[in-house]
């Protein structure tokens with residue numbers, strides 16, 4: 181079998197998603213299944229839909245187009261503000277998109293009219309993490325202006341925390357999002373024909389808040405990627421009780437195995453990626469090289485099996501040590517992945533997938 185490869189257990193992914201959907205349903209919250217870390221894999225998207233997610237989300241239009249080519253007709257939302265240069269593709273393939281700029285919404289309106297469609301807009305609100313979002317004081321005015329645009333419908337509002345600055349979703353910022361939803365309803369109920377539907381509280385980092393006793397308020401949607409695929413919550417990268425953390429594993433192959441000194445010799449400057457050798461002299465060690473590198477994974481974000489330690493990596497070589505045994509050339513080593521390693525492995529053309 182070819183290496184390096186990702187071994188993807190669709191059953192475990194579906195099971196993770198089904199459990200999260202069930203737990204959150206008991207709190208009145210639905211799930212948008214985020215598939216961007218899979219490069220828009222139709223097989224994984226189908227597993228999430230079988231598990232009961234309400235819709236799919238992805239941040240790249242190319243991935244959404246891939247899902248449509250695979251005849252996935254579930255609602256799909258683009259979870260990043262569209263590029264002006266892509267609005268035509270966005271209204272053709274996505275039912276709705278996350279938005280923060282009136283100029284973009286106006287361009288979506290024109291493109292949607294051209295296609296004789298209505299495009300949904302979910303307005304993102306800035307609540308402190310300082311990534312995307314309209315400032316809360318500007319939200320009502322933004323709604324007012326967008327309601328004048330033809331072929332555009334307000335699908336809801338949302339926020340995103342914990343991604344840039346690690347700001348925790350908590351009782352206070354979630355209550356603020358709820359009260360903003362109330363304010364929109366109070367000001368625009370007539371033109372909206374009822375309360376806004378989707379109030380999207382955030383990503384996998386919201387699970388602690390969502391599963392606590394606190395009142396979910398108006399929040400009726402979470403967008404989950406990492407927790408479904410890797411079974412971990414992103415704030416502390418703890419494994420979530422009851423979920424599998426090994427639904428996606430990486431297999432790489434030994435291409436050299438030797439006993440070598442643990443310390444380099446010669447005049448030492450910095451390595452290809454700015455590394456300088458450090459640590460005590462551990463004498464001679466059993467060193468092996470795997471045929472995978474920084475181009476395919478984040479070496480600081482992979483979890484080796486017991487007895488094996490990841491020491492360093494260059495573009496195409498991953499250096500490990502295994503004290504207990506000699507790893508024959510050709511031996512396959514299986515790793516669990518963190519989010520950053522998963523992203524790179526999924527996007528590397530050199531890593532195959534076994535589903």
Ligand SMILES: *Cc1c(COP(=O)(O)O)cnc(C)c1O
Nearest residue numbers: 214259340383384403404405406
């Ligand atoms: C990637 C992304 C998500 C999913 O985040 P996870 O931590 O993987 O659950 C949710 N919302 C937005 C806007 C995103 O870009």
